Amino acid sequence: MPTYETTTPPDPDLAAERTHLADSRDALRAMRERTEGMRADGGDPVSTEFLRANLYWRAKALADDPTIALFFGRLDYLAGQGPYGIAQQEQYYVGRRHVSDAAGDPMVVDWRANVSRPFYRASKAEPLGVELRRRFGFQHGELTAYEDERLGDVTDDADHASAILEAEIERPRVGPMRDIVATIQPEQDDIVRADLSGTVAVQGAPGTGKTAVGLHRAAFLLYAHRDQLSRQGVLVVGPNDSFLRYIGDVLPALGEIDARQTTVAELVGKGRIRGVDAADIATLKGDARLAEVLRRAVWSHVDTPREGLIVPRGARRFRVPTYEVAESVEGIRSRGVRYGAGRNMLPQSLAHRVLLRMEADGDSPDDRVQDAVAKSRPVKTYVDALWPAVDPARLLFRLFSEPEFLASHAEGILTAEEQALLVWAKAPKTPGAARWSVADAVLLDEIGDVVDRTPSLGHVVLDEAQDLSPMQLRAVGRRCTTGSATVLGDLAQGTTPWAVRDWPTALTHLGKPDAHLEELTRGFRVPADVIEFAARLLPSIAPTLAPPSSVRRTRGDLVIRELPRLGPSIIGDIREVVERPGSVGLIVADARIRTVRKLLDDAALSYAVLGDEDDVEAHLDVVPASLAKGLEFDHVLVLEPAEIVAAEPDETTGLRRLYVCLTRAVTSLTVLHAEPLPSQLSA
Structure with a gap:
């Protein structure tokens, strides 16, 4: 049991630990002050500015938040069994x-x-040289308790549950997501510390901490491979801006500020997304077959040479015959290079052939002459006609506005009906006037990669991956072709009509078919009563997945209440939940948001609507069902499940959406409904 300061005189161990905490905070402040006092002198303006920026970010990473525990555990190794193997403890x-x-x-x-690893992995059966593991309890940054586990005690071979660990897991959630460094479990630790060279995919049921595990793996890799990843970069990709705001404080709290966070739309859109596709069109545009259509369309711009190249040099003219030009073109294409790289290589290839003719005439040209020929107007004009530049927006504009052009490149890939679905009913006048959708932006990104290789990052964390289309997965995969990835998701929570339905397929589209797949089924956040209720949907939405289980001893509160209608009378239920400590999420079908706003306004209840503003700090969040994924609240109210299901294109997708909404609760779930519940929940 935890030891609290409840005795007189005060517990001396607790007082000593508090002293160590205060001394540690003083030491951290001194480290920051030393960093801030360093003089940036790199020898030249560019190096100095680079060094100044590094010192600034280093100082920022050393910032101390007094409300967050500076340490949360202690390891006492047996004499001679510590990391340094010295005789003392x-x-x-x-x-x-x-x-x-x-x-x-x-x-x-x-x-x-x-x-530190034995803090997460040591046990009675395998103490890893640890004699004592101490956990600390904190309130608002103040050390309030400690709890000892003597792993070296051979007279006690039982593993005892940690009350402090349970209290930390069940602590009410207010505001954005917190880190889980004090509560990482062994199976989570294996994923967090997986080597940078490999891609790990995590199939995680609700409440298993998959998002936190992915973020902590990014933090671990930035620590273990600092130099490499500071050069190559780390990217976190989430489903929407609300989700990114929710997780945005996790890495900075761990001292990591180098990872960039974005959505797929931001990653590929570059601010040009203005349109929305119907579900069937978006699904088709997300089909991996479109990659081959686009590849054909790009390479169709390379023409067949019909006349030779003539290059004047002084009083002489040198001619490269048509068949040699064709050989150059074919030789470049056979190397499998990008379209743009091939276009850049062709002038040099043709210039080399000109130099051979100059040498045959008795000249002794060098590389400078070859470069001059490659850059000469006759060669550039010839190459522009034979191998023209490709603009992604203009190419996609042609495919969507010219049925014949699309048909010529989609033959044998897309049916006539599918081609007709892609062609605009009324095409805009110019590519600049096109209202590109997210799916279009992904296609533009694909074209851009066919033209010029997309730079690869060192590591990418992709969350809610089950909702991405094959083409979206390809877009993310392009960002880590020479790096690795952490792929997070839950097939049972796939709520888009274009989502892939199994991990091998998804990982193949991502370009990581050999990724290691881990499955997390032990839930630490969702109470047992709630997860068991929601799991009734699994046979209908993901029959191949193992049902999740909750490891928490408290089963949580589950209330299912049928009402004659969902009118002003529900305010009483909402007030009852809002008065409880912790965050509250009121999840409703998107179409019901306006009605709920009016009810809350009339009742003078303070709230924020997720997606409207930076609202994760609100005590009561009204959450559109479409934005609930990835979030969690201490208390959740779900209004009219039947509406949430009916809002989706088909029942299976609707039930998946409902599964997401029901599993956002950490402490209690209240379901209010007037329409009958889905039959699966009534079982």
Whole structure:
């Protein structure tokens, strides 16, 4: 059981730990002040500015939030069995970042360091050299309790549940997502510390912490491969802006500020998304077959040479015959290069052939002459006609506005009906006037990659991957072709009509077919009563998945209430939930948002509507069902499940959407309905 300061005199161990916490905060402040006091002098203006920026971000990473525990655990190793193998006992405090004193000795070790791993992995059966594991309880940054687990005690071979660990898992959620460094479980730790060289896919049921695991893996990799990833970059891709705001504080709280966060739309859209596709059109545009159509369309611009190249040099003229030009073109294409790279290579190839003729005439040209020929107007004009530049927007505009052009490149790939679905009924006058959709932006990105290779990052974390189309997965995969990825999702929560339905297919489209797949089914956040209720939908929406289970001893509160109608009378139910501590999410079908706004306004209840503003700090969030994915609230009210199901294109997708909404609760779930519940929930 945890030891609290409830005795007189005060517990000396607790007082000593508080002193260590205060000293550690002083040491962290000194580290920051030393960094801020460093003079940036790189020897030249560019290097100086680069060094100044690095010092700024380093100081920012050393910022201390007094409301967050600086350390959360302690490891006491048996003499001779610590990391350094010395005869004395070694003791380490485990926290969110490394803190050292003025002499450089560690006061807190980073949770990602090898010395910290036994905090998550050690057990009675396998103590890993640890004699004692101590967990600390905190309130608003103040150390209030500690709890000891003596792993080296051979007289007690049982693993005891940690009350502090349970309290931390069940602590009410207010505001954005928190880190889980104090509560990482062994199966989660395996994923977090997976090597950078491999891609890991995580099939995670609601409440298993898959999003947090992905973010903590990014933090671990940035720690373990700092130099490499600071050059190559780390990207976190989420489903929407609300979700990114919700998770936005996790990495900075761990001292990591180098990872960029974005959505697929932002990744490929570049601010040009203004249109919305019907579901059937968006599904077709997301089909992987479109990649071959676009590839054909791009390469169709390479023409067959019909006349030779003539290059004047002084009083002489050198001619490269048509068949040699064709050989150059074919030789470049056979190398499998990008369209743009081939276009850049052709002038040099043709110039080389000109140089051979110059040498045959007795000249001794060098590389400078070849470069001059390659850049000469006759060669550039010839190449522009034979291998013209391709603008992605103009090409996609032609495909959607010229049925014959589309048919010539979609033959044998798309049916006539599918082609007709893609062609605009009324085409805009110019590509600049086109109202591109998210699916269009992904196609433009695909064309851009056929023309010029997309730069690869070192690592990409992709969350809610089950909702992406094959073409969207290809777009994300292009960002990590030479790097690795952490792919997170739950097939049972796939709510888009274009989503892939199994992980091997999704990973193949991502370009990572050999990724290692992990399945998390032990829920730490969703109470047992709630997850068991929601799991009644699984046989209909994901029959191949193992049902999730909750490891929490508290089963949570589940209330299912049928009302004559969902009118002003529901305000009483809402008030009852809002008065409880913790965050509250009121999840409704998107079409009911306006009605709910009026009810809450009339009742003078304070609230925010998710998606309208930066609203995750609100105590009561009204959540459109389409934006609920990835979020969690201490208390959730779901209004009219039948409406949520009916709003989707088909029943299966609707039931998946409802499954998402029902599994957002951490403490309690209240379902209010006037229409009958789906039959699966009545079982």
